[in-house]
Amino acid sequence: MLGSVKHLSLLLGTTSALASYMPSMFRVHDTSDIAPTRTDDVKVPVQLGVMSRCPDALICESVFNEVLKTVGEKVNISLVYVARLDPSEPVFGVKCLHGADECAGNVQQLCVEAHASKTKWWEFVQCQNFQGRSRIGLPEVALNCAETTGIDWETSGAGKCAGTDGSGTGEEGIELLKRSVLSAQKLKIRAAIKHRTSSNKSRTSIGGSMVAD
Numbered sequence: 001m002l003g004s005v006k007h008l009s010l011l012l013g014t015t016s017a018l019a020s021y022m023p024s025m026f027r028v029h030d031t032s033d034i035a036p037t038r039t040d041d042v043k044v045p046v047q048l049g050v051m052s053r054c055p056d057a058l059i060c061e062s063v064f065n066e067v068l069k070t071v072g073e074k075v076n077i078s079l080v081y082v083a084r085l086d087p088s089e090p091v092f093g094v095k096c097l098h099g100a101d102e103c104a105g106n107v108q109q110l111c112v113e114a115h116a117s118k119t120k121w122w123e124f125v126q127c128q129n130f131q132g133r134s135r136i137g138l139p140e141v142a143l144n145c146a147e148t149t150g151i152d153w154e155t156s157g158a159g160k161c162a163g164t165d166g167s168g169t170g171e172e173g174i175e176l177l178k179r180s181v182l183s184a185q186k187l188k189i190r191a192a193i194k195h196r197t198s199s200n201k202s203r204t205s206i207g208g209s210m211v212a213d
Contacts, residue, residue, distance in 0.1 A: 043076040049189035050079050052105035053098035053133045065126055077122070078113070081106045081180045082189055092174055094181055098133075103177065104168030105137030110176040111161035116151050123149040139166030 048064065050057035068075060083103065086095040096102040105128065113121040127145035128136045135141045143166040146153045153159035153166070163170040 043074060046075050046077045047080050047187070048077070049082050049184055049187070051082050051097055051102055052109060052128070052136050053096075053102040055133060058129045058133055061125060061129060065122075068122070076118075079109065079125070079180075080184045080187065080189065081110070081177060082184050083177070083181045085178060085181055091169055092177060094174075094177055101137035103137070104139075105142075106180070107168035107170070107173035107177050108137065108142045108162045108166070110180060111158045111170065111173045112146070112151060114172075114176060115157035115161055120149050120151055124151065137168060139163075139168075142166040142168065 046064075048057075048060060050060070064077065068077065083094050083096045083106070085093065087093055089095050089100075091100060092103040092107075094103055096106065109121070109125055109128070112124045116124070124145050127148050128141055131141050131145070142162065143153060146158065146166075151158060154164060159166075159170075161170050161172040161176070162168050163173070
């Protein structure tokens with residue numbers, strides 16, 4: 001139990017340190033009412049509210065990449081994408097702040113998460129980020145990162161989900177994006193970057209206020 005609390009404290013402490021990377025308007029809100037776990041094998045669910053081309057999101061994911069090297073076995077990390085449902089958008093039915101290529105990047109990441117291991121998914125996200133945010137969502141970057149991380153784009157199901165051409169316009173992937181956007185809205189995440197640790201009211205947020213349920 002103490003081990004779990006120690007690891008969680010490391011996670012939250014590193015998250016607080018992230019504030020130094022953010023513009024001054026961002027504030028970190030920590031809560032201390034997280035109940036200690038009874039076993040060391042219980043993972044802490046962590047959701048990052050992001051936009052795949054948002055510069056602050058890339059910084060946050062980079063910092064968490066270092067955090068996971070220390071507490072990866074204690075954390076179940078996932079990404080939820082901040083955007084707006086917009087039926088007038090002809091391809092995605094979603095309006096992304098940084099354009100259609102960001103929507104494509106969101107879809108690519110969601111599809112890899114759905115059809116590959118957690119480790120390969122996170123490596124895929126980091127690979128895309130390494131290419132520079134202006135290239136996230138491009139088909140060639142998705143295909144190259146899939147190859148780099150050992151994901152068979154076709155047989156894994158990720159390609160069918162996001163589009164075998166890497167475009168991020170696959171039907172399944174677009175549906176995953178819409179669900180993710182709705183999840184962000186349900187969690188009252190209105191702008192990246194936000195970090196949410198479950199459960200109930202025990203949360204840490206970055207990039208504005210997190211409204212408790």
